[in-house]
Amino acid sequence: MYLTFRRNARGTTFVELLIGTTILALILGFVARWFFMQKEYQKRLTRISDIQNDFRRASWEMIQEVQMARTIIWPRINSDDSLRSDTKLVFKDFMGRIISYYHVPGTKEVRRCVIPNGPGDPVVNPAPIGRGIATMTFTATSPTNRVISYCMSTDGVFSLDAVYLMNAD
């Protein structure tokens, strides 16, 4: 006489549950690791994109005004004709006003002010020309004083550009 046992297959065994949980944990571990890596990567890319927008905005503002300027007052090339750089740019605009763009390292801003042609304090624009700019340098390279190069950088993102004065005296 033999007894036959029919197996009841209505659920999972403990071992199967353990194996399934382990595999699920491994998969979720990989997914979580990938997710956080992508999150950091996307954050970095967003930051790069924001920095480029900041550079574009600042460049646009400066180029519009400087290319119509009449003369660059500072920086000017050195006496040995070598180039000269500074974090501020001073020029006479097409209306004859003395304007300065200057970099403020503490706030990472480029600001604009109007320097009075006589006694008085400079009048600073309420809003900065550029934000989030870690370094900014204006460079005079030419004896004719008609080209100003500038270099901006923030967190490994760079912008190299220049402006030619179309309206120079």
Next chain:
Amino acid sequence: MNRRALSFVEVIIAMGILAMCMLPVMTMFGSSGRAVLKSQNLAFAVGLAHRISQHLFDAPYEAIVEVPLPGNAIAGGPDDGFFNPLLNDKTTGAGALRITQAQLPELWMFLRKYDFRYSLIVNNVNFATGDQMKCVGIIITWKEGGKDLLYKLYTYVPDL
């Protein structure tokens, strides 16, 4: 058969399908990242080309000559008036900084990583005696993801 619970095989199959569905999402993130990097380098190249064009307006007319492809490297390149020397906060030429690993390492590394170069294509345009100009094609090239990319800007420099 009373099927009130999941079998082990069903759970494994479900996890496999979940993993397969994650794959396109993962590739989507990767391609959006590449697009941002591409726009970063393109924006930089546009600035470089504009910089060269502005310097060309101020350069002596006869000094505007062709720079054939593959072009001059900007990092560690020759003294050309466009990029090298780049900065100088001193009162003599001794303080001039060039885009080299020693003097401007961060910028040098970025330019070398993508191998940014510039070349110039110069064509003379004569309207009449004494009325001529140069049509200069400024080509910025760089390497990205194993591909050669370029940005081209044309500018016209009159003989004043």
